[in-house]
Amino acid sequence: DVASMTSDAPAYATIGPCPDIPPKLVGPLRVEFDYHRSLDKVREEVAEPLQNGGRFKPTECVAQKVAVIIPFRNRHEHLKHWLYYLHPILLRQQVDYGIYVINQFGEGVFNRAKLMNAGYFEALKEYDYDCFVFSDVDLVPTDDRNLYRCFSNPRHLAVAMDKFGYRLPYNTYFGGVSSFSREQFLRINGFPNTYWGWGGEDDDIYKRVTFRGMSVSRPDLVIGRYKMVRHKRDLHNEPNPKNPDKLHMTHWTMDKDGINSLKYTVKEIVKEKMFTFITVDIQAPA
Ligand code: UD2
Ligand code: MN
Numbered sequence: 001d002v003a004s005m006t007s008d009a010p011a012y013a014t015i016g017p018c019p020d021i022p023p024k025l026v027g028p029l030r031v032e033f034d035y036h037r038s039l040d041k042v043r044e045e046v047a048e049p050l051q052n053g054g055r056f057k058p059t060e061c062v063a064q065k066v067a068v069i070i071p072f073r074n075r076h077e078h079l080k081h082w083l084y085y086l087h088p089i090l091l092r093q094q095v096d097y098g099i100y101v102i103n104q105f106g107e108g109v110f111n112r113a114k115l116m117n118a119g120y121f122e123a124l125k126e127y128d129y130d131c132f133v134f135s136d137v138d139l140v141p142t143d144d145r146n147l148y149r150c151f152s153n154p155r156h157l158a159v160a161m162d163k164f165g166y167r168l169p170y171n172t173y174f175g176g177v178s179s180f181s182r183e184q185f186l187r188i189n190g191f192p193n194t195y196w197g198w199g200g201e202d203d204d205i206y207k208r209v210t211f212r213g214m215s216v217s218r219p220d221l222v223i224g225r226y227k228m229v230r231h232k233r234d235l236h237n238e239p240n241p242k243n244p245d246k247l248h249m250t251h252w253t254m255d256k257d258g259i260n261s262l263k264y265t266v267k268e269i270v271k272e273k274m275f276t277f278i279t280v281d282i283q284a285p286a
Contacts, residue, residue: 039059155180
């Protein structure tokens with residue numbers, strides 16, 4: 001009979017792509033970091049729809065497959081805030097996503113861009129992601145219309161941060177949060193591995209994008225608002241005076257310093273409910 005034939009039809013035959021504008025967005029959000037929920041409480045409140053490892057896949061439509069990569073060391077309080085605010089946002093944004101916290105092993109000099117390269121690689125070992133969002137652990141968007149997905153050009157999402165008076169500090173600023181499709185990321189040979197310590201790596205990435213003939217896509221200053229958890233400069237992430245000089249060389253170095261020269265080893269992978277925590281040894285200098 002006809003009724004049972006319809007109900008036996010495979011589900012995928014009826015699922016179309018997710019809409020360009022997710023229907024459940026609410027717009028501006030209240031974001032503050034002085035609440036007193038523990039990580040356990042946060043998990044109770046936001047993790048119910050998630051698969052282990054901080055994974056979620058919408059069932060109502062076919063979504064972009066997005067790996068969110070967070071460079072990390074010793075910022076657990078910030079990570080709690082990030083998870084508390086971002087999971088509900090990402091759920092409303094209808095993304096097929098996973099959260100990858102890439103933890104730098106040891107006490108050597110920090111290297112944000114190399115960690116993000118490692119995150120790209122590790123995420124792809126797990127799932128066929130087509131989009132990569134790279135985010136500082138301390139940045140929370142305050143408007144859910146700022147979509148964590150990929151566009152026809154590399155995207156800079158963190159355009160209006162509280163710490164910069166809700167505007168870009170300079171026109172070519174590319175720090176904080178960005179997204180790249182797999183093709184866009186490969187086209188720039190990923191990120192540089194050689195920016196140790198604080199500063200410069202985001203400007204190098206911006207240059208890579210323009211040198212490969214792409215432009216930067218951005219949300220407007222209303223939708224692109226962010227709050228950064230206030231913090232001091234960490235130990236072993238001092239501004240590196242060599243980094244600004246390296247920027248003159250990007251044009252010549254980008255083809256040999258990037259995803260094609262990346263070397264690191266995985267020390268440990270831990271699947272938490274709200275995220276996948278991957279500790280990597282990136283051979284950091286003391
Ligand atoms: C700015 C940019 C950032 C990057 C950096 C220069 C903003 C909001 N962000 O960040 O994108 O370009 O300058 O390198 O302006 N981290 C750890 N543990 C550490 C050190 C760093 O987890 O010990 C991670 C964490 O994800 C952090 C990120 O690296 O958010 C950037 O470091 P930061 O927050 O100390 O630097 P900040 O705020 O000046
Ligand atoms: Mn910061």
